Amino acid sequence: xxxxxxxxxxxxxxxxxxxxxxxxxxxxxxxxxxxxxxxxxxxxxxxxxxxxxxxxxxxxxxxxxxxxxxxxxxxxxxxxxxxxxxxxxxxxxxxxxxxxxx
Amino acid sequence: xxxxxxxxxxxxxxxxxxxxxxxxxxxxxxxxxxxxxxxxxxxxxxxxxxxxxxxxxxxxxxxxxxxxxxxxxxxxxxxxxxxxxxxxxxxxxxxxxxxxxxxxxxxxxxxxxxxxxxxxxxxxxxxxxxxxxxxxxxxxxxxxxxxxxxxxxxxxxxxxxxxxxxxxxxxxxxxxxxxxxxxxxxxxxxxxxxxxxxxxxxxxxxxxxxxxxxxxxxxxxxxxxxxxxxxxxxxxxxxxxxxxxxxxxxxxxxxxxxxxxxxxxxxxxxxxxxxxxxxxxxxxxxxxxxxxxxxxxxxxxxxxxxxxxxxxxxxxxxxxxxxxxxxxxxxxxxxxxxxxxxxxxxxxxxxxxxxxxxxxxxxxxxxxxxxxxxxxxxxxxxxxxxxxxxxxxxxxxxxxxxxxxxxxxxxxxxxxxxxxxxxxxxxxxxxxxxxxxxxxxxxxxxxxxxxxxxxxxxxxxxxxxxxxxxxxxxxxxxxxxxxxxxxxxxxxxxxxxxxxxxxxxxxxxxxxxxxxxxxxxxxxxxxxxxxxxxxxxxxxxxxxxxxxxxxxxxxxxxxxxxxxxxxxxxxxxxxxxxxxxxxxxxxxxxxxxxxxxxxxxxxxxxxxxxxxxxxxxxxxxxxxxxxxxxxxxxxxxxxxxxxxxxxxxxxxxxxxxxxxxxxxxxxxxxxxxxxxxx
Numbered sequence: 192x193x194x195x196x197x198x199x200x201x202x203x204x205x206x207x208x209x210x211x212x213x214x215x216x217x218x219x220x221x222x223x224x225x226x227x228x229x230x231x232x233x234x235x236x237x238x239x240x241x242x243x244x245x246x247x248x249x250x251x252x253x254x255x256x257x258x259x260x261x262x263x264x265x266x267x268x269x270x271x272x273x274x275x276x277x278x279x280x281x282x283x284x285x286x287x288x289x290x291x292x293x
Numbered sequence: 294x295x296x297x298x299x300x301x302x303x304x305x306x307x308x309x310x311x312x313x314x315x316x317x318x319x320x321x322x323x324x325x326x327x328x329x330x331x332x333x334x335x336x337x338x339x340x341x342x343x344x345x346x347x348x349x350x351x352x353x354x355x356x357x358x359x360x361x362x363x364x365x366x367x368x369x370x371x372x373x374x375x376x377x378x379x380x381x382x383x384x385x386x387x388x389x390x391x392x393x394x395x396x397x398x399x400x401x402x403x404x405x406x407x408x409x410x411x412x413x414x415x416x417x418x419x420x421x422x423x424x425x426x427x428x429x430x431x432x433x434x435x436x437x438x439x440x441x442x443x444x445x446x447x448x449x450x451x452x453x454x455x456x457x458x459x460x461x462x463x464x465x466x467x468x469x470x471x472x473x474x475x476x477x478x479x480x481x482x483x484x485x486x487x488x489x490x491x492x493x494x495x496x497x498x499x500x501x502x503x504x505x506x507x508x509x510x511x512x513x514x515x516x517x518x519x520x521x522x523x524x525x526x527x528x529x530x531x532x533x534x535x536x537x538x539x540x541x542x543x544x545x546x547x548x549x550x551x552x553x554x555x556x557x558x559x560x561x562x563x564x565x566x567x568x569x570x571x572x573x574x575x576x577x578x579x580x581x582x583x584x585x586x587x588x589x590x591x592x593x594x595x596x597x598x599x600x601x602x603x604x605x606x607x608x609x610x611x612x613x614x615x616x617x618x619x620x621x622x623x624x625x626x627x628x629x630x631x632x633x634x635x636x637x638x639x640x641x642x643x644x645x646x647x648x649x650x651x652x653x654x655x656x657x658x659x660x661x662x663x664x665x666x667x668x669x670x671x672x673x674x675x676x677x678x679x680x681x682x683x684x685x686x687x688x689x690x691x692x693x694x695x696x697x698x699x700x701x702x703x704x705x706x707x708x709x710x711x712x713x714x715x716x717x718x719x720x721x722x723x724x725x726x727x728x729x730x731x732x733x734x735x736x737x738x739x740x741x742x743x744x745x746x747x748x749x750x751x752x753x754x755x756x757x758x759x760x761x762x763x764x765x766x767x768x769x770x771x772x773x774x775x776x777x778x779x780x781x782x783x784x785x786x787x788x789x790x791x792x793x794x795x796x797x798x799x800x801x802x803x804x805x806x807x808x809x810x811x812x813x814x815x816x817x818x819x820x821x822x823x824x825x826x827x828x829x830x831x832x833x834x835x836x837x838x839x840x841x842x843x844x845x846x847x848x849x850x851x852x853x854x855x856x857x858x859x860x861x862x863x864x865x866x867x868x869x870x871x872x873x874x875x876x877x878x879x880x881x882x883x884x885x886x887x888x889x890x891x892x893x894x895x896x897x898x899x900x901x902x903x904x905x906x907x908x909x910x911x912x913x914x915x916x917x918x919x920x921x922x923x924x925x926x927x928x929x930x931x932x933x934x935x936x937x938x939x940x941x942x943x944x945x946x947x948x949x950x951x952x953x954x955x956x957x958x959x960x961x962x963x964x965x966x967x968x969x970x971x
Contacts, residue, residue: 213947222943289941 198239206232219274219281223267230260294337294344295355298373301337301383302424302437305330308416316409321398327412328394331419335387338423342380346811352377352826353817356501358429367496372429374500377811377825378569378655382426382562385659389558389666390419392789396670397550399785400677411451415554418444422559426566431488431498434570438531438563442481445560446474449547462546469546472894476540480530484567487523490516491574504573504822518578524571525585532564532618535592539890541615542599545607545682549673552607556614557666565621565658572629572651572814573822579633583734586626590727590740593619593747595888600754602884605682606672609758610665613708616747617661623744624654624723627730627737632814634733644816648827650726651814656804657719663800664707664716667793671701674782674790675762679770684758689767693780696787698763700794705759707797709752710851715801718834720748721844728843748847752854760862805832 205228212225234253241249274288275281283289308323308330316323345351358372394415401408421440428434450470453463492498494512502508509517528534533541541561545552555561568575568585575581593616600612628650635643674697679687691698707714710721724744731738767775774780781787813827830837838844860866872878883889 210947210951214944214951217944219943283943292939292941 195239195243198235202232202235202239205229205235217282217284219271219283222283223264223271227260227264230256294340295348295350295375296357297337298341298375298427301334301341301387301427302420304333304337305416305420305423309413309420312409312413312416316413317406321412322406322408323412324394324398324401324408327416328391328398330416331387331391331394334419334423335384335391338380338383338387341375342384345375345380346377352815352823354501354821354823354825356429358499367492369432370430370499371433372499373427374429375427376823377813378566379426381655381659381808381812382566383423385662386422386426386558386562387419389662389793390415390422390554392792393550393553393558393666393670396553396673396786396789399783400550400673401548402783407451411448411548414444414447414451415551418448418554418559422563425563429500431491431500431503434567435484435488438484438527438567439481441560441563442474442477442531445477445544445555446470448551448554449473449544451547451551466546469540469543473540473544476537476894477530480527480537483523483525483530484527487520487525487527490520490523494520500570501821506816506822509574509577514577517574518581521571521575521578521581522584524567525575525581525588528564528567528622529588530564531567532561532622533615534564534588534619534622535595536890538592538596538615539887539894542608542611542887543891545605545611549607549669549676552611553666553669553673556611556669557662561614561618562658562662565618565625565654568622568625569651569655569658569824572625572632572824575625576629576633576636576647579630579637582626582629582633583736584626586623586630586727586730586737586740589619589622589624589626590737590743591619592616593623594743594750595619597747597750597754599884599887601750601757602881603754604684606675606684606687606758606762607669607682609684609754610668610672613668613751613755614661614665616751617657617665617708620720620723620744620747621654621657621661623740624650624657624726627726627740628652628654628814630730630734630737631726636816646726646729648813648815649722650730652804652809652812653719653722653726655812656808657716657723659803659808660707660715660719660797660800663793664704664797667700667704667790667797668708670786670790670793671697671704674786675701677782677786678779679768679774680779681770683770684761686768686770687762688765689763689771691763693771693775694763694782696781696790700787700790701763702759703794704797705755707801709755709855710748710847711752711855712848713801715797715799717848718801718804718838721838721841721847724748724843724847725838725841745843745847745850749850749854752851753858756855756858757862760858764863765865804834807831 209225209228209230209232212228213222216222216225234256237249237253237256239249241247241253271281278285278287305327308326312319312323312326316326319326345355355375356372358370361369361371363369394412397411397415401411404411418441421437421444424437425434425441428437447470450466453467453470488498491503494516495503495508497503530537533539541556544555547555575585596612596615596619600609600616603609603612628647630647631643631650632647635641635645635647675687675690675694676682678694678697679690681687703714707716710717724741727737727741727744731741807829810827810829811825814822814824815827816822857867861869886892
């Protein structure tokens with residue numbers, strides 16, 4: 192039996208790696224992947240708490256969360272593709288892309 | 294047939310539509326349609342009046358209406374209301390209009406395609422007047438009242454696009470139309486206010502409800518007084534009484550036929566008709582009637598002064614109309630005052646004297662319609678021939694225009710009150726009514742003196758006009774017209790003149806044959822105020838008038854007025870310049886400036902109207918717009934300022950999010966600790 196705390200530690204490590212990537216990387220694809228890491232950290236927490244409390248809702252939410260994440264990635268990739276078409280780059284610090292803000 | 298009374302205003306309205314759509318294709322651009330419509334209305338009026346007056350219902354009113362719409366408990370109706378007054382009004386209005394339309398065929402003959410517009414508008418005008426006359430309630434009346442206001446605006450400004458006399462005249466026509474519209478609108482707003490007061494007090498605007506003494510008893514007298522004074526404000530505007538009289542002389546800018554229509558058959562008669570129709574409500578307070586009489590008597594005198602030295606043939610007639618309208622209002626006011634006193638004290642003799650005043654006012658309205666239509670159409674005939682309205686350029690036209698000169702002489706004799714002509718009978722009855730009221734209030738005595746003086750002035754200025762136009766040396770334009778062979782007007786113009794001349798002479802005798810009974814104002818034993826069914830004095834008027842010494846006074850004054858005019862303008866024995874220092878005296882100048890009323894109107898509208906407009910403009914631009922613009926500016930500016938926070942760098946955003954989450958988490962833990970444990 193793997194102790195419950197291991198799951199939480201794994202999830203925390205994954206989340207921090209993801210957060211670190213989001214904060215530091217300037218390539219949009221890597222940032223997207225890091226967001227996925229953070230999501231999956233949350234999913235692990237869901238499953239762990241669900242099993243620990245013998246509650247099936249945890250797993251149900253994970254299925255839900257994964258499908259939402261898939262949709263989110265689809266939209267994100269589509270935006271990135273368009274940005275790439277426009278600027279031939281996916282760098283988030285690109286001056287032309289950041290100037291679209293206002 | 295009485296159930297078809299609604300057709301009387303409907304037929305000219307139909308003509309308006311027909312001429313508007315098909316006018317251009319018909320001969321005379323719809324002129325014959327307009328004539329036919331007016332003639333049909335006249336025929337219907339005749340049949341209906343005959344049927345009513347000889348029928349079983351007389352003297353009870355015949356009234357019928359359909360529901361137009363409901364608002365809550367209020368029911369507003371459309372219908373007709375036939376009594377003696379209605380019969381007289383619709384007969385003379387449609388009859389005179391028919392003649393004017395026939396005359397228009399000659400007078401407006403050279404106007405080309407614009408005739409379509411003219412005939413359509415006069416048809417609607419007539420429809421407005423007839424609708425007003427047969428209305429069964431004040432709201433319906435008000436609608437037709439406004440129809441007339443619109444049509445008068447359109448017709449006075451008929452030449453505002455291309456005037457035969459040039460651009461100055463056409464802009465003059467445009468401003469005259471505007472003035473007529475705005476000044477009468479001022480009165481109409483008062484009338485509308487009065488109708489609201491009446492509606493609030495009675496809960497109905499139907500005449501059958503309003504003229505019922507039982508209902509009148511239930512109304513607060515002060516409310517009723519307020520309502521009637523406001524309604525009289527409408528009369529002052531429409532019938533051009535002092536101080537709103539100044540639009541009528543300007544309205545001469547329209548075609549002469551339109552002036553004739555406005556002065557004789559429609560428009561200004563509507564105001565007098567409103568007083569006569571609303572008489573049951575007006576007589577509830579003697580002070581209201583005193584006010585009515587004062588306005589009328591003063592207008593009669595005041596406006597007659599301005600006719601004394603005017604050189605424009607149509608303007609003289611316009612001022613005479615104002616003066617005669619003043620007579621009618623004075624008569625109704627004096628009669629109403631006596632009637633009101635009689636009702637208060639239960640004195641039947643006083644009430645009978647009041648009825649006599651009412652009859653005199655309505656009778657004078659009818660006579661005036663005949664002779665004023667005649668006079669205007671004669672002046673139109675003269676203008677048609679000589680091409681000017683300035684009497685100094687006329688003169689000596691008698692030989693060139695025999696029919697016009699004779700018919701105009703008959704009309705002038707009538708309005709001057711020459712014995713046995715129509716104006717004589719009614720004017721003396723009016724003056725007598727003022728005299729009777731003078732026994733009870735000294736103010737009416739003053740008005741009586743003014744009325745007598747006015748009678749003298751009327752005789753003088755009418756004959757001044759006639760002599761200046763037809764007698765004396767031939768003026769510039771007379772000679773010019775003679776050279777070009779402009780003699781007597783065509784038959785379509787002279788025929789109506791002859792017909793009207795007959796009426797101008799004999800219509801005064803109608804009162805001997807039951808007209809006074811038909812117009813007498815009475816309270817029926819059943820308890821309803823109405824017009825008609827009174828005792829007719831018949832030929833007693835002869836003895837009554839010719840045993841009254843004051844009648845001789847007015848006759849002598851009228852003759853003296855005519856004689857002075859004769860000496861001044863036909864014989865040239867007296868130089869009129871002697872009395873005004875050749876046009877340099879103060880009075881002469883004041884009269885030429887119309888007592889400064891046009892200036893007063895201008896000053897009022899500039900100082901007051903423009904001042905208010907500027908105030909409103911300030912509030913609108915600075916306060917209302919300022920608030921809205923300030924709010925939107927604050928939102929936009931705030932948004933601009935806050936939007937600078939966005940750097941466009943996703944790392945900054947994510948750091949803020951994480952920082953926020955961290956802060957929230959710390960806060961959560963701290964609060965949980967303070968609240969007592971997780």
